[in-house]
Amino acid sequence: MKRFWPRRRRHTDSAGATAQSGLATRYWETHDEEVQSARLGAMARRLPAFTGAALKIAWQASRRDTAAALGLNLAAGFFTAFGLLATTGVLESLFAAGPTAQRVLAALPALAMVAGATALRAGLLAGASWAQERLKPQVERLAEKRLFHLTTEVELTAFDDEEFHNAMQRARDNGVPDSATVVEMTVNVLTGAIGVAAAAVTLGLLHPVLLPLLLVTAVPDGWAALRTAQMRYLAFRRVSTARRRKYLLSDLMAERLPAAEVRAFTLREFLLGEYDRVAETEQRVELDVARQRTGTRVAGNVLSGLALAAVYVALGALLSFGVIALAVAGTAVLAIRAGQSSLANLVQSVNRLYEAGLYFGDYLAFCELARSRIAPASGSAAPSGFAEIVADRVTFRYPGSDTPALHEVSVTIRRGEVVALVGENGSGKTTLAKLLAGLYTPDSGVIRWDGTDLAGIAGDALREKISVIAQDHTRWPLTARQNVTLGRPVDPGRLAEATAAAGADEVVRKLAHGYDTLLDRRFHHGQDLSGGQWQRIAIARAFYRDAELMIFDEPSSALDARAEHALFERIRQHADGRTVVLITHRLSSVRHADRVYVLESGRVAEEGTHTELMLADGQYAQLYRLQANAYLDRSPA
Numbered sequence: 349m350k351r352f353w354p355r356r357r358r359h360t361d362s363a364g365a366t367a368q369s370g371l372a373t374r375y376w377e378t379h380d381e382e383v384q385s386a387r388l389g390a391m392a393r394r395l396p397a398f399t400g401a402a403l404k405i406a407w408q409a410s411r412r413d414t415a416a417a418l419g420l421n422l423a424a425g426f427f428t429a430f431g432l433l434a435t436t437g438v439l440e441s442l443f444a445a446g447p448t449a450q451r452v453l454a455a456l457p458a459l460a461m462v463a464g465a466t467a468l469r470a471g472l473l474a475g476a477s478w479a480q481e482r483l484k485p486q487v488e489r490l491a492e493k494r495l496f497h498l499t500t501e502v503e504l505t506a507f508d509d510e511e512f513h514n515a516m517q518r519a520r521d522n523g524v525p526d527s528a529t530v531v532e533m534t535v536n537v538l539t540g541a542i543g544v545a546a547a548a549v550t551l552g553l554l555h556p557v558l559l560p561l562l563l564v565t566a567v568p569d570g571w572a573a574l575r576t577a578q579m580r581y582l583a584f585r586r587v588s589t590a591r592r593r594k595y596l597l598s599d600l601m602a603e604r605l606p607a608a609e610v611r612a613f614t615l616r617e618f619l620l621g622e623y624d625r626v627a628e629t630e631q632r633v634e635l636d637v638a639r640q641r642t643g644t645r646v647a648g649n650v651l652s653g654l655a656l657a658a659v660y661v662a663l664g665a666l667l668s669f670g671v672i673a674l675a676v677a678g679t680a681v682l683a684i685r686a687g688q689s690s691l692a693n694l695v696q697s698v699n700r701l702y703e704a705g706l707y708f709g710d711y712l713a714f715c716e717l718a719r720s721r722i723a724p725a726s727g728s729a730a731p732s733g734f735a736e737i738v739a740d741r742v743t744f745r746y747p748g749s750d751t752p753a754l755h756e757v758s759v760t761i762r763r764g765e766v767v768a769l770v771g772e773n774g775s776g777k778t779t780l781a782k783l784l785a786g787l788y789t790p791d792s793g794v795i796r797w798d799g800t801d802l803a804g805i806a807g808d809a810l811r812e813k814i815s816v817i818a819q820d821h822t823r824w825p826l827t828a829r830q831n832v833t834l835g836r837p838v839d840p841g842r843l844a845e846a847t848a849a850a851g852a853d854e855v856v857r858k859l860a861h862g863y864d865t866l867l868d869r870r871f872h873h874g875q876d877l878s879g880g881q882w883q884r885i886a887i888a889r890a891f892y893r894d895a896e897l898m899i900f901d902e903p904s905s906a907l908d909a910r911a912e913h914a915l916f917e918r919i920r921q922h923a924d925g926r927t928v929v930l931i932t933h934r935l936s937s938v939r940h941a942d943r944v945y946v947l948e949s950g951r952v953a954e955e956g957t958h959t960e961l962m963l964a965d966g967q968y969a970q971l972y973r974l975q976a977n978a979y980l981d982r983s984p985a
């Protein structure tokens with residue numbers, strides 16, 4: 349089947365066939381070499397860059413909320429340290445000699461300071477967390493919007509590239525949501541770090557020897573957290589192709605479009621089997637990771653417990669040797685506990701930051717990759733029109749393909765002409781049309797509008813002047829009106845004219861809500877159309893676009909005979925000075941074309957008018973007679 353738009357890369361070996369043939373690795377099981385070589389240290393070194401990039405997005409999403417989240421947390425940290433130091437005053441007063449009532453009274457001012465600092469800290473943290481909550485959706489939205497800016501701008505060939513798809517999937521699935529997590533965790537890391545710093549400063553002020561004790565407790569937790577994050581990320585990378593395959597299979601089993609064929613071909617068992625095979629790979633990896641992560645976490649907890657025990661033993665020794673006073677030891681215990689809780693938050697946040705950072709790194713990498721796949725912006729504006737479009741010895745090869753789809757093809761299209769491209773399946777007609785439409789750039793040779801090389805014209809400026817109707821055109825899940833006007837301002841007069849010219853007016857008339865009918869059955873009041881009705885709507889779209897050059901790729905394949913005849917009449921009338929490139933297998937429709945190009949294996953085999961080609965008695969004449977005789981029910985001459 350002809351497809352004008354990007355197709356999913358087809359894998360020659362189906363998963364099932366490969367599994368049955370017993371080959372070692374199925375394509376969706378392949379491990380990325382980079383995954384194998386990813387090392388904790390190397391990945392951790394990239395974190396500051398990811399954090400910086402995420403904060404930049406946060407700043408662009410909302411300066412106020414970013415500044416509030418960072419500033420309020422910083423201020424809260426200050427009050428944590430202040431509260432802890434004030435606690436020493438409380439304890440000193442309480443542990444001093446004298447009657448209890450007098451000691452409590454003496455402790456009151458310090459106690460008031462502790463209470464004030466705690467209340468202020470709570471208020472600041474509440475404000476900070478509100479700012480953080482506000483920031484999340486804004487960051488995610490901006491990151492996602494940037495992603496779609498790129499996916500809609502990259503050159504079309506990117507969609508024929510598996511690595512691009514994998515990278516895009518990773519960026520969409522985890523990269524975008526994790527952009528917000530990176531920002532959130534960066535702020536949390538900052539909060540945790542400030543908390544730890546407050547405890548450390550307090551301990552340092554109490555007695556310098558207490559400081560290293562806090563750090564001892566940090567190491568095991570930190571190690572375990574980073575290691576488990578890395579394990580999960582590596583697993584995610586390993587199953588990313590399998591997951592893409594699984595999504596594809598779930599679409600086949602749970603979407604409306606393939607539902608009829610799944611039943612008609614009794615594909616249920618086959619698809620469920622495929623799904624099981626892919627899902628099993630994913631599950632195996634995930635179970636492995638769960639086991640490894642649990643082991644690492646337990647090891648981390650044991651080490652951390654031992655470290656804490658060592659800290660308390662050291663504190664006891666310092667107290668018994670008289671290095672520190674009882675009030676100081678009391679505050680030290682509080683500071684260590686506060687520090688530990690901040691540390692736990694810090695480790696947890698670093699863990700999540702590290703993990704989210706890796707996914708966000710994928711997002712950044714995809715953005716980089718996508719940018720490299722955007723055709724360089726060119727200065728030249730598209731010409732306002734043309735007298736002649738010339739493709740001069742154009743060669744084009746699809747990425748990853750050994751043979752060129754087009755080989756030194758030359759065609760000429762003059763203003764106002766109807767030029768037909770015919771030829772057998774796979775001969776290169778659609779590819780040539782894509783090149784003429786500026787969707788692909790030739791590997792060699794040029795396409796010129798008069799003297800201007802298309803390669804030097806900004807893509808969108810050119811496409812504005814061309815309308816393309818593909819055989820497998822998109823059935824846009826929009827209203828009938830939007831399906832025709834599609835992105836252009838609505839002009840009721842032109843809308844009526846275009847739909848009438850395409851024979852789509854009677855389609856719209858029969859719709860329950862006319863032009864306002866939603867053409868998607870999956871939604872309330874949505875309605876579907878027949879193949880031919882959809883084709884008429886698509887043709888109306890081409891007419892409405894009112895472009896200099898109209899490319900119709902198999903426009904009549906789903907039309908009934910009467911509609912087809914009328915369409916070609918209309919194309920001739922409506923074209924009215926505009927230029928039409930027509931791809932069709934129905935040679936009766938090209939009889940009146942101004943010129944016909946016959947393509948064969950990516951080359952122009954014949955060219956001329958219908959009469960000239962019939963006189964030449966080549967491939968065109970043969971095919972024409974074959975079709976004509978089939979109608980007349982006699983064997984070909």
Ligand SMILES: Nc1ncnc2c1ncn2[C@@H]1O[C@H](COP(=O)(O)OP(=O)(O)OP(=O)(O)O)[C@@H](O)[C@H]1O
Pocket residue numbers: 349350351354355508746747749753771772773774775776777778779780
């Ligand atoms: N996206 C793609 N990636 C790789 N090869 C492709 C791609 N699209 C088409 N091809 C190959 O390029 C060649 C020309 O394909 P094209 O679609 O232009 O043929 P066509 O003449 O329009 O065929 P049909 O009459 O069947 O629609 C074929 O060999 C086809 O397999």
